[in-house]
Amino acid sequence: MYILVVDLGGTQIRAARCTPDGQMEERVAIPTLAAQGPEVVLDRIRQAIRMVWPQEGPVTALALSAPGPVDAHRGVVRFTPNIPGWKDVPLRDLMAESFGVPTFLANDANLAALGEFRFGAGQGVRDLIYLTISTGIGGGIIIDGRLYEGGQGLGGEVGHMVVEPNGPLCGCGGYGCLEAVASGTAIAREARAALERGASSLLTGMVSSPGEVTAREVAEAAARGDDLSRRIFARAGTYIGLALVSLMYLFNPALFIIGGSVANAGDLLFDPMRQTMRERSQRVYWENTPVVPAALGDDVVLLGALALALERV
Ligand SMILES: [Zn+2]
Incomplete structure:
Protein backbone atom coordinates (compact mmCIF):
# COMPACT_ATOMS: atom_id res chain seq x y z
CA MET A 1 0.00 0.00 0.00
CA TYR A 2 1.08 3.55 -0.71
CA THR A 19 5.52 3.44 1.88
CA PRO A 20 4.09 3.63 5.43
CA ASP A 21 7.56 3.31 7.01
CA GLY A 22 8.69 6.57 5.41
CA GLN A 23 10.52 5.32 2.31
CA MET A 24 10.07 7.55 -0.72
CA GLU A 25 9.93 5.32 -3.77
CA GLU A 26 9.41 7.97 -6.38
CA ARG A 27 9.39 11.72 -6.36
CA VAL A 28 8.76 14.56 -8.79
CA ALA A 29 9.01 18.34 -8.79
CA ILE A 30 7.19 20.43 -11.40
CA PRO A 31 6.71 24.20 -11.77
CA THR A 32 3.54 25.52 -10.08
CA LEU A 33 2.82 28.05 -12.86
CA ALA A 34 1.11 30.19 -10.22
CA ALA A 35 0.80 33.20 -12.54
CA GLN A 36 -1.45 31.22 -14.91
CA GLY A 37 -4.32 31.20 -12.44
CA PRO A 38 -6.00 28.94 -9.89
CA GLU A 39 -7.41 26.35 -12.33
CA VAL A 40 -3.99 25.76 -13.89
CA VAL A 41 -2.44 25.25 -10.45
CA LEU A 42 -5.12 22.69 -9.55
CA ASP A 43 -4.38 20.83 -12.78
CA ARG A 44 -0.65 20.92 -12.03
CA ILE A 45 -1.33 19.33 -8.62
CA ARG A 46 -3.38 16.57 -10.29
CA GLN A 47 -0.58 16.06 -12.82
CA ALA A 48 2.04 15.72 -10.05
CA ILE A 49 -0.15 13.14 -8.29
CA ARG A 50 -0.61 11.13 -11.49
CA MET A 51 3.16 11.13 -12.01
CA VAL A 52 3.75 9.31 -8.71
CA TRP A 53 0.64 7.11 -8.83
CA PRO A 54 1.76 3.46 -8.56
CA GLN A 55 1.49 1.02 -11.49
CA GLU A 56 0.24 -1.58 -9.04
CA GLY A 57 -0.89 -1.65 -5.45
CA PRO A 58 -3.48 0.40 -3.61
CA VAL A 59 -3.20 4.05 -2.65
CA THR A 60 -4.57 4.33 0.88
CA ALA A 61 -4.34 8.09 1.28
CA LEU A 62 -3.38 11.38 -0.28
CA ALA A 63 -1.85 14.06 1.99
CA LEU A 64 -1.44 17.64 0.83
CA SER A 65 0.53 20.58 2.14
CA ALA A 66 -0.27 24.20 1.27
CA PRO A 67 1.40 27.47 2.23
CA GLY A 68 -0.50 30.20 4.07
CA PRO A 69 -3.53 29.84 6.32
CA VAL A 70 -5.26 26.49 5.88
CA ASP A 71 -8.56 25.60 7.52
CA ALA A 72 -7.43 22.09 8.31
CA HIS A 73 -10.86 21.02 9.62
CA ARG A 78 -8.00 30.28 2.91
CA PHE A 79 -5.45 32.11 0.76
CA THR A 80 -1.82 31.80 -0.25
CA PRO A 81 0.42 34.85 -0.54
CA ASN A 82 2.44 33.34 -3.41
CA ILE A 83 -0.35 31.99 -5.59
CA PRO A 84 -2.52 34.81 -6.96
CA GLY A 85 -6.27 34.23 -7.06
CA TRP A 86 -6.36 31.46 -4.46
CA LYS A 87 -9.05 32.25 -1.93
CA ASP A 88 -11.06 29.67 0.00
CA VAL A 89 -10.08 26.80 -2.29
CA PRO A 90 -11.55 23.47 -1.05
CA LEU A 91 -8.36 21.69 -2.07
CA ARG A 92 -8.91 18.57 0.03
CA ASP A 93 -12.35 17.77 -1.40
CA LEU A 94 -11.36 18.67 -4.97
CA MET A 95 -8.49 16.16 -4.87
CA ALA A 96 -10.59 13.54 -3.05
CA GLU A 97 -13.17 13.82 -5.88
CA SER A 98 -10.50 13.56 -8.56
CA PHE A 99 -8.75 10.51 -7.12
CA GLY A 100 -11.34 8.74 -4.93
CA VAL A 101 -9.07 8.12 -1.94
CA PRO A 102 -9.10 9.55 1.61
CA THR A 103 -7.41 12.96 1.40
CA PHE A 104 -5.88 15.20 4.08
CA LEU A 105 -4.67 18.79 4.00
CA ALA A 106 -2.64 20.96 6.38
CA ASN A 107 -0.42 24.02 6.47
CA ASP A 108 3.22 23.43 5.45
CA ALA A 109 4.84 24.55 8.73
CA ASN A 110 2.34 22.51 10.76
CA LEU A 111 3.30 19.49 8.67
CA ALA A 112 7.01 20.17 9.11
CA ALA A 113 6.40 20.00 12.88
CA LEU A 114 4.71 16.64 12.43
CA GLY A 115 7.54 15.43 10.19
CA GLU A 116 10.20 16.28 12.78
CA PHE A 117 8.05 14.68 15.49
CA ARG A 118 7.61 11.39 13.68
CA PHE A 119 10.80 11.02 11.64
CA LEU A 131 9.64 26.84 14.41
CA THR A 132 10.86 27.37 10.87
CA ILE A 133 12.90 30.53 10.33
CA SER A 134 13.27 31.35 6.64
CA THR A 135 11.78 34.07 4.41
CA GLY A 136 8.91 34.06 6.92
CA ILE A 137 8.46 32.34 10.27
CA GLY A 138 6.02 29.47 10.74
CA GLY A 139 5.58 26.67 13.17
CA GLY A 140 3.60 23.82 14.56
CA ILE A 141 2.61 22.53 17.97
CA ILE A 142 2.52 18.85 18.88
CA ILE A 143 0.55 18.07 22.03
CA ASP A 144 0.48 14.55 23.44
CA GLY A 145 1.71 13.12 20.15
CA ARG A 146 -0.81 14.89 17.91
CA LEU A 147 -0.69 18.00 15.77
CA TYR A 148 -2.61 20.81 17.48
CA GLU A 149 -4.75 22.57 14.86
CA GLY A 150 -7.01 24.86 16.90
CA GLY A 151 -10.67 25.81 16.72
CA GLN A 152 -10.68 26.67 13.02
CA GLY A 153 -7.69 24.57 12.12
CA LEU A 154 -5.56 27.71 11.82
CA GLY A 155 -3.37 27.25 14.90
CA GLY A 156 0.38 27.13 15.42
CA GLU A 157 1.14 30.46 13.71
CA VAL A 158 4.05 31.31 15.99
CA GLY A 159 5.41 33.82 13.44
CA HIS A 160 2.62 36.27 14.24
CA MET A 161 3.15 36.42 17.98
CA VAL A 162 3.77 40.09 18.73
CA VAL A 163 7.21 40.54 20.31
CA GLU A 164 7.71 44.27 19.65
CA PRO A 165 4.51 46.34 20.07
CA ASN A 166 5.85 49.27 18.03
CA GLY A 167 7.80 47.14 15.60
CA PRO A 168 7.76 47.08 11.79
CA LEU A 169 4.75 46.18 9.65
CA CYS A 170 4.29 42.44 9.11
CA GLY A 171 2.96 40.70 6.00
CA CYS A 172 -0.17 39.81 8.03
CA GLY A 173 -1.07 43.47 8.50
CA GLY A 174 0.03 43.60 12.15
CA TYR A 175 3.08 45.27 13.64
CA GLY A 176 6.07 43.79 15.44
CA CYS A 177 5.25 40.13 14.83
CA LEU A 178 8.14 37.71 15.34
CA GLU A 179 8.24 37.28 11.55
CA ALA A 180 8.59 41.05 11.06
CA VAL A 181 11.68 41.28 13.29
CA ALA A 182 13.46 37.90 13.11
CA SER A 183 12.80 36.26 9.70
CA GLY A 184 15.36 36.11 6.91
CA THR A 185 13.50 39.02 5.31
CA ALA A 186 13.83 41.08 8.50
CA ILE A 187 17.54 40.23 8.84
CA ALA A 188 18.21 41.35 5.26
CA ARG A 189 16.14 44.51 5.76
CA GLU A 190 18.13 45.47 8.89
CA ALA A 191 21.44 44.90 7.10
CA ARG A 192 20.42 46.92 4.03
CA ALA A 193 19.21 49.81 6.19
CA ALA A 194 22.50 49.86 8.13
CA LEU A 195 24.57 49.81 4.92
CA GLU A 196 22.47 52.62 3.47
CA ARG A 197 23.18 54.64 6.62
CA GLY A 198 26.88 54.11 5.88
CA ALA A 199 27.70 51.47 8.48
CA SER A 200 31.06 49.78 7.95
CA SER A 201 30.77 46.06 7.37
CA LEU A 202 32.30 43.14 5.46
CA ALA A 223 30.61 33.79 10.58
CA ARG A 224 33.69 35.76 9.41
CA GLY A 225 33.44 37.98 12.47
CA ASP A 226 31.63 40.98 10.99
CA ASP A 227 30.38 43.07 13.88
CA LEU A 228 27.27 44.52 12.23
CA SER A 229 26.13 41.11 10.98
CA ARG A 230 26.72 39.49 14.37
CA ARG A 231 24.63 42.17 16.06
CA ILE A 232 21.80 41.69 13.55
CA PHE A 233 21.76 37.93 14.17
CA ALA A 234 21.95 38.43 17.93
CA ARG A 235 18.93 40.72 17.75
CA ALA A 236 16.91 38.24 15.68
CA GLY A 237 17.91 35.40 18.03
CA THR A 238 16.87 37.47 21.04
CA TYR A 239 13.41 38.06 19.56
CA ILE A 240 13.03 34.34 18.81
CA GLY A 241 14.13 33.66 22.40
CA LEU A 242 11.36 35.95 23.68
CA ALA A 243 8.81 34.02 21.64
CA LEU A 244 10.20 30.74 23.04
CA VAL A 245 9.80 32.08 26.59
CA SER A 246 6.08 32.73 26.00
CA LEU A 247 5.59 29.38 24.29
CA MET A 248 7.47 27.64 27.11
CA TYR A 249 5.21 29.13 29.77
CA LEU A 250 2.05 28.39 27.77
CA PHE A 251 2.76 24.83 26.63
CA ASN A 252 5.70 23.54 28.66
CA PRO A 253 6.99 21.60 25.65
CA ALA A 254 9.63 18.91 26.19
CA LEU A 255 11.56 20.24 23.20
CA PHE A 256 11.86 23.16 20.78
CA ILE A 257 12.99 22.29 17.26
CA ILE A 258 14.25 25.13 15.07
CA GLY A 259 14.42 24.61 11.30
CA GLY A 260 14.40 26.69 8.11
CA SER A 261 17.23 28.13 6.04
CA VAL A 262 18.11 30.94 8.49
CA ALA A 263 18.57 28.37 11.29
CA ASN A 264 21.54 27.01 9.31
CA ALA A 265 23.46 29.93 10.84
CA GLY A 266 23.68 27.69 13.94
CA ASP A 267 25.13 29.22 17.11
CA LEU A 268 24.82 32.74 15.68
CA LEU A 269 21.09 32.32 16.18
CA PHE A 270 20.88 29.58 18.82
CA ASP A 271 23.18 31.23 21.39
CA PRO A 272 21.10 34.43 21.76
CA MET A 273 17.90 32.34 21.77
CA ARG A 274 19.09 30.18 24.64
CA GLN A 275 20.58 33.13 26.50
CA THR A 276 17.28 35.02 26.29
CA MET A 277 15.42 32.00 27.63
CA ARG A 278 17.79 31.83 30.60
CA GLU A 279 17.51 35.56 31.29
CA ARG A 280 13.77 35.88 30.85
CA SER A 281 12.29 32.76 32.39
CA GLN A 282 12.45 30.70 35.55
CA ARG A 283 15.09 28.05 35.83
CA VAL A 284 12.58 25.23 36.32
CA TYR A 285 11.37 26.00 32.79
CA TRP A 286 14.51 26.73 30.77
CA GLU A 287 16.75 24.07 32.25
CA ASN A 288 14.36 21.35 31.10
CA THR A 289 13.56 22.72 27.66
CA PRO A 290 16.25 21.95 25.09
CA VAL A 291 16.37 23.93 21.84
CA VAL A 292 17.69 21.77 19.01
CA PRO A 293 18.18 22.16 15.25
CA ALA A 294 15.82 20.34 12.91
CA ALA A 295 17.07 16.95 11.69
CA LEU A 296 15.22 16.65 8.39
CA GLY A 297 16.21 18.61 5.31
CA ASP A 298 14.17 19.63 2.28
CA ASP A 299 11.84 16.64 2.63
CA VAL A 300 10.48 17.68 6.02
CA VAL A 301 7.10 18.84 4.68
CA LEU A 302 6.59 15.73 2.53
CA LEU A 303 7.47 13.51 5.50
CA GLY A 304 5.08 15.55 7.64
CA ALA A 305 2.30 14.96 5.13
CA LEU A 306 3.07 11.24 5.32
CA ALA A 307 2.93 11.43 9.13
CA LEU A 308 -0.47 13.20 8.94
CA ALA A 309 -1.88 10.48 6.72
CA LEU A 310 -0.51 7.75 9.01
CA GLU A 311 -2.06 9.54 12.00
CA ARG A 312 -5.47 9.87 10.35
CA VAL A 313 -6.01 6.74 8.21
ZN1 LIG B 1 2.31 39.04 11.42
Whole structure:
Protein backbone atom coordinates (compact mmCIF):
# COMPACT_ATOMS: atom_id res chain seq x y z
CA MET A 1 0.00 0.00 0.00
CA TYR A 2 1.08 3.55 -0.71
CA ILE A 3 0.52 7.04 0.59
CA LEU A 4 0.99 9.87 -1.90
CA VAL A 5 2.17 13.23 -0.57
CA VAL A 6 2.18 16.66 -2.20
CA ASP A 7 3.91 19.90 -1.17
CA LEU A 8 2.35 22.88 -2.93
CA GLY A 9 4.72 25.84 -3.10
CA GLY A 10 4.60 29.16 -4.91
CA THR A 11 7.20 28.10 -7.48
CA GLN A 12 7.26 24.29 -7.28
CA ILE A 13 4.89 21.43 -6.65
CA ARG A 14 6.67 18.43 -5.18
CA ALA A 15 5.08 15.03 -4.90
CA ALA A 16 6.24 11.62 -3.71
CA ARG A 17 5.04 8.05 -3.41
CA CYS A 18 5.73 6.73 0.09
CA THR A 19 5.52 3.44 1.88
CA PRO A 20 4.09 3.63 5.43
CA ASP A 21 7.56 3.31 7.01
CA GLY A 22 8.69 6.57 5.41
CA GLN A 23 10.52 5.32 2.31
CA MET A 24 10.07 7.55 -0.72
CA GLU A 25 9.93 5.32 -3.77
CA GLU A 26 9.41 7.97 -6.38
CA ARG A 27 9.39 11.72 -6.36
CA VAL A 28 8.76 14.56 -8.79
CA ALA A 29 9.01 18.34 -8.79
CA ILE A 30 7.19 20.43 -11.40
CA PRO A 31 6.71 24.20 -11.77
CA THR A 32 3.54 25.52 -10.08
CA LEU A 33 2.82 28.05 -12.86
CA ALA A 34 1.11 30.19 -10.22
CA ALA A 35 0.80 33.20 -12.54
CA GLN A 36 -1.45 31.22 -14.91
CA GLY A 37 -4.32 31.20 -12.44
CA PRO A 38 -6.00 28.94 -9.89
CA GLU A 39 -7.41 26.35 -12.33
CA VAL A 40 -3.99 25.76 -13.89
CA VAL A 41 -2.44 25.25 -10.45
CA LEU A 42 -5.12 22.69 -9.55
CA ASP A 43 -4.38 20.83 -12.78
CA ARG A 44 -0.65 20.92 -12.03
CA ILE A 45 -1.33 19.33 -8.62
CA ARG A 46 -3.38 16.57 -10.29
CA GLN A 47 -0.58 16.06 -12.82
CA ALA A 48 2.04 15.72 -10.05
CA ILE A 49 -0.15 13.14 -8.29
CA ARG A 50 -0.61 11.13 -11.49
CA MET A 51 3.16 11.13 -12.01
CA VAL A 52 3.75 9.31 -8.71
CA TRP A 53 0.64 7.11 -8.83
CA PRO A 54 1.76 3.46 -8.56
CA GLN A 55 1.49 1.02 -11.49
CA GLU A 56 0.24 -1.58 -9.04
CA GLY A 57 -0.89 -1.65 -5.45
CA PRO A 58 -3.48 0.40 -3.61
CA VAL A 59 -3.20 4.05 -2.65
CA THR A 60 -4.57 4.33 0.88
CA ALA A 61 -4.34 8.09 1.28
CA LEU A 62 -3.38 11.38 -0.28
CA ALA A 63 -1.85 14.06 1.99
CA LEU A 64 -1.44 17.64 0.83
CA SER A 65 0.53 20.58 2.14
CA ALA A 66 -0.27 24.20 1.27
CA PRO A 67 1.40 27.47 2.23
CA GLY A 68 -0.50 30.20 4.07
CA PRO A 69 -3.53 29.84 6.32
CA VAL A 70 -5.26 26.49 5.88
CA ASP A 71 -8.56 25.60 7.52
CA ALA A 72 -7.43 22.09 8.31
CA HIS A 73 -10.86 21.02 9.62
CA ARG A 74 -12.71 21.87 6.40
CA GLY A 75 -9.77 21.13 4.10
CA VAL A 76 -9.82 24.65 2.67
CA VAL A 77 -6.86 26.83 1.69
CA ARG A 78 -8.00 30.28 2.91
CA PHE A 79 -5.45 32.11 0.76
CA THR A 80 -1.82 31.80 -0.25
CA PRO A 81 0.42 34.85 -0.54
CA ASN A 82 2.44 33.34 -3.41
CA ILE A 83 -0.35 31.99 -5.59
CA PRO A 84 -2.52 34.81 -6.96
CA GLY A 85 -6.27 34.23 -7.06
CA TRP A 86 -6.36 31.46 -4.46
CA LYS A 87 -9.05 32.25 -1.93
CA ASP A 88 -11.06 29.67 0.00
CA VAL A 89 -10.08 26.80 -2.29
CA PRO A 90 -11.55 23.47 -1.05
CA LEU A 91 -8.36 21.69 -2.07
CA ARG A 92 -8.91 18.57 0.03
CA ASP A 93 -12.35 17.77 -1.40
CA LEU A 94 -11.36 18.67 -4.97
CA MET A 95 -8.49 16.16 -4.87
CA ALA A 96 -10.59 13.54 -3.05
CA GLU A 97 -13.17 13.82 -5.88
CA SER A 98 -10.50 13.56 -8.56
CA PHE A 99 -8.75 10.51 -7.12
CA GLY A 100 -11.34 8.74 -4.93
CA VAL A 101 -9.07 8.12 -1.94
CA PRO A 102 -9.10 9.55 1.61
CA THR A 103 -7.41 12.96 1.40
CA PHE A 104 -5.88 15.20 4.08
CA LEU A 105 -4.67 18.79 4.00
CA ALA A 106 -2.64 20.96 6.38
CA ASN A 107 -0.42 24.02 6.47
CA ASP A 108 3.22 23.43 5.45
CA ALA A 109 4.84 24.55 8.73
CA ASN A 110 2.34 22.51 10.76
CA LEU A 111 3.30 19.49 8.67
CA ALA A 112 7.01 20.17 9.11
CA ALA A 113 6.40 20.00 12.88
CA LEU A 114 4.71 16.64 12.43
CA GLY A 115 7.54 15.43 10.19
CA GLU A 116 10.20 16.28 12.78
CA PHE A 117 8.05 14.68 15.49
CA ARG A 118 7.61 11.39 13.68
CA PHE A 119 10.80 11.02 11.64
CA GLY A 120 13.27 13.68 12.84
CA ALA A 121 14.62 15.47 15.91
CA GLY A 122 11.40 14.99 17.90
CA GLN A 123 11.31 11.21 17.91
CA GLY A 124 10.55 9.84 21.36
CA VAL A 125 9.02 13.12 22.63
CA ARG A 126 5.24 13.63 23.07
CA ASP A 127 5.08 17.44 23.34
CA LEU A 128 7.12 19.75 21.17
CA ILE A 129 7.01 23.04 19.31
CA TYR A 130 8.68 23.50 15.95
CA LEU A 131 9.64 26.84 14.41
CA THR A 132 10.86 27.37 10.87
CA ILE A 133 12.90 30.53 10.33
CA SER A 134 13.27 31.35 6.64
CA THR A 135 11.78 34.07 4.41
CA GLY A 136 8.91 34.06 6.92
CA ILE A 137 8.46 32.34 10.27
CA GLY A 138 6.02 29.47 10.74
CA GLY A 139 5.58 26.67 13.17
CA GLY A 140 3.60 23.82 14.56
CA ILE A 141 2.61 22.53 17.97
CA ILE A 142 2.52 18.85 18.88
CA ILE A 143 0.55 18.07 22.03
CA ASP A 144 0.48 14.55 23.44
CA GLY A 145 1.71 13.12 20.15
CA ARG A 146 -0.81 14.89 17.91
CA LEU A 147 -0.69 18.00 15.77
CA TYR A 148 -2.61 20.81 17.48
CA GLU A 149 -4.75 22.57 14.86
CA GLY A 150 -7.01 24.86 16.90
CA GLY A 151 -10.67 25.81 16.72
CA GLN A 152 -10.68 26.67 13.02
CA GLY A 153 -7.69 24.57 12.12
CA LEU A 154 -5.56 27.71 11.82
CA GLY A 155 -3.37 27.25 14.90
CA GLY A 156 0.38 27.13 15.42
CA GLU A 157 1.14 30.46 13.71
CA VAL A 158 4.05 31.31 15.99
CA GLY A 159 5.41 33.82 13.44
CA HIS A 160 2.62 36.27 14.24
CA MET A 161 3.15 36.42 17.98
CA VAL A 162 3.77 40.09 18.73
CA VAL A 163 7.21 40.54 20.31
CA GLU A 164 7.71 44.27 19.65
CA PRO A 165 4.51 46.34 20.07
CA ASN A 166 5.85 49.27 18.03
CA GLY A 167 7.80 47.14 15.60
CA PRO A 168 7.76 47.08 11.79
CA LEU A 169 4.75 46.18 9.65
CA CYS A 170 4.29 42.44 9.11
CA GLY A 171 2.96 40.70 6.00
CA CYS A 172 -0.17 39.81 8.03
CA GLY A 173 -1.07 43.47 8.50
CA GLY A 174 0.03 43.60 12.15
CA TYR A 175 3.08 45.27 13.64
CA GLY A 176 6.07 43.79 15.44
CA CYS A 177 5.25 40.13 14.83
CA LEU A 178 8.14 37.71 15.34
CA GLU A 179 8.24 37.28 11.55
CA ALA A 180 8.59 41.05 11.06
CA VAL A 181 11.68 41.28 13.29
CA ALA A 182 13.46 37.90 13.11
CA SER A 183 12.80 36.26 9.70
CA GLY A 184 15.36 36.11 6.91
CA THR A 185 13.50 39.02 5.31
CA ALA A 186 13.83 41.08 8.50
CA ILE A 187 17.54 40.23 8.84
CA ALA A 188 18.21 41.35 5.26
CA ARG A 189 16.14 44.51 5.76
CA GLU A 190 18.13 45.47 8.89
CA ALA A 191 21.44 44.90 7.10
CA ARG A 192 20.42 46.92 4.03
CA ALA A 193 19.21 49.81 6.19
CA ALA A 194 22.50 49.86 8.13
CA LEU A 195 24.57 49.81 4.92
CA GLU A 196 22.47 52.62 3.47
CA ARG A 197 23.18 54.64 6.62
CA GLY A 198 26.88 54.11 5.88
CA ALA A 199 27.70 51.47 8.48
CA SER A 200 31.06 49.78 7.95
CA SER A 201 30.77 46.06 7.37
CA LEU A 202 32.30 43.14 5.46
CA LEU A 203 28.97 43.06 3.63
CA THR A 204 30.00 46.07 1.54
CA GLY A 205 32.65 43.96 -0.18
CA MET A 206 30.29 41.01 -0.73
CA VAL A 207 27.58 42.70 -2.82
CA SER A 208 27.57 45.46 -5.41
CA SER A 209 24.71 47.36 -3.74
CA PRO A 210 22.98 47.17 -0.32
CA GLY A 211 19.76 46.05 -2.04
CA GLU A 212 21.39 42.71 -2.93
CA VAL A 213 22.01 41.65 0.66
CA THR A 214 20.05 38.59 1.82
CA ALA A 215 20.09 36.76 5.15
CA ARG A 216 22.61 34.33 3.62
CA GLU A 217 25.25 37.05 3.13
CA VAL A 218 24.58 38.39 6.63
CA ALA A 219 25.17 34.88 8.02
CA GLU A 220 28.38 34.50 6.00
CA ALA A 221 29.70 37.87 7.14
CA ALA A 222 28.77 37.12 10.76
CA ALA A 223 30.61 33.79 10.58
CA ARG A 224 33.69 35.76 9.41
CA GLY A 225 33.44 37.98 12.47
CA ASP A 226 31.63 40.98 10.99
CA ASP A 227 30.38 43.07 13.88
CA LEU A 228 27.27 44.52 12.23
CA SER A 229 26.13 41.11 10.98
CA ARG A 230 26.72 39.49 14.37
CA ARG A 231 24.63 42.17 16.06
CA ILE A 232 21.80 41.69 13.55
CA PHE A 233 21.76 37.93 14.17
CA ALA A 234 21.95 38.43 17.93
CA ARG A 235 18.93 40.72 17.75
CA ALA A 236 16.91 38.24 15.68
CA GLY A 237 17.91 35.40 18.03
CA THR A 238 16.87 37.47 21.04
CA TYR A 239 13.41 38.06 19.56
CA ILE A 240 13.03 34.34 18.81
CA GLY A 241 14.13 33.66 22.40
CA LEU A 242 11.36 35.95 23.68
CA ALA A 243 8.81 34.02 21.64
CA LEU A 244 10.20 30.74 23.04
CA VAL A 245 9.80 32.08 26.59
CA SER A 246 6.08 32.73 26.00
CA LEU A 247 5.59 29.38 24.29
CA MET A 248 7.47 27.64 27.11
CA TYR A 249 5.21 29.13 29.77
CA LEU A 250 2.05 28.39 27.77
CA PHE A 251 2.76 24.83 26.63
CA ASN A 252 5.70 23.54 28.66
CA PRO A 253 6.99 21.60 25.65
CA ALA A 254 9.63 18.91 26.19
CA LEU A 255 11.56 20.24 23.20
CA PHE A 256 11.86 23.16 20.78
CA ILE A 257 12.99 22.29 17.26
CA ILE A 258 14.25 25.13 15.07
CA GLY A 259 14.42 24.61 11.30
CA GLY A 260 14.40 26.69 8.11
CA SER A 261 17.23 28.13 6.04
CA VAL A 262 18.11 30.94 8.49
CA ALA A 263 18.57 28.37 11.29
CA ASN A 264 21.54 27.01 9.31
CA ALA A 265 23.46 29.93 10.84
CA GLY A 266 23.68 27.69 13.94
CA ASP A 267 25.13 29.22 17.11
CA LEU A 268 24.82 32.74 15.68
CA LEU A 269 21.09 32.32 16.18
CA PHE A 270 20.88 29.58 18.82
CA ASP A 271 23.18 31.23 21.39
CA PRO A 272 21.10 34.43 21.76
CA MET A 273 17.90 32.34 21.77
CA ARG A 274 19.09 30.18 24.64
CA GLN A 275 20.58 33.13 26.50
CA THR A 276 17.28 35.02 26.29
CA MET A 277 15.42 32.00 27.63
CA ARG A 278 17.79 31.83 30.60
CA GLU A 279 17.51 35.56 31.29
CA ARG A 280 13.77 35.88 30.85
CA SER A 281 12.29 32.76 32.39
CA GLN A 282 12.45 30.70 35.55
CA ARG A 283 15.09 28.05 35.83
CA VAL A 284 12.58 25.23 36.32
CA TYR A 285 11.37 26.00 32.79
CA TRP A 286 14.51 26.73 30.77
CA GLU A 287 16.75 24.07 32.25
CA ASN A 288 14.36 21.35 31.10
CA THR A 289 13.56 22.72 27.66
CA PRO A 290 16.25 21.95 25.09
CA VAL A 291 16.37 23.93 21.84
CA VAL A 292 17.69 21.77 19.01
CA PRO A 293 18.18 22.16 15.25
CA ALA A 294 15.82 20.34 12.91
CA ALA A 295 17.07 16.95 11.69
CA LEU A 296 15.22 16.65 8.39
CA GLY A 297 16.21 18.61 5.31
CA ASP A 298 14.17 19.63 2.28
CA ASP A 299 11.84 16.64 2.63
CA VAL A 300 10.48 17.68 6.02
CA VAL A 301 7.10 18.84 4.68
CA LEU A 302 6.59 15.73 2.53
CA LEU A 303 7.47 13.51 5.50
CA GLY A 304 5.08 15.55 7.64
CA ALA A 305 2.30 14.96 5.13
CA LEU A 306 3.07 11.24 5.32
CA ALA A 307 2.93 11.43 9.13
CA LEU A 308 -0.47 13.20 8.94
CA ALA A 309 -1.88 10.48 6.72
CA LEU A 310 -0.51 7.75 9.01
CA GLU A 311 -2.06 9.54 12.00
CA ARG A 312 -5.47 9.87 10.35
CA VAL A 313 -6.01 6.74 8.21
ZN1 LIG B 1 2.31 39.04 11.42
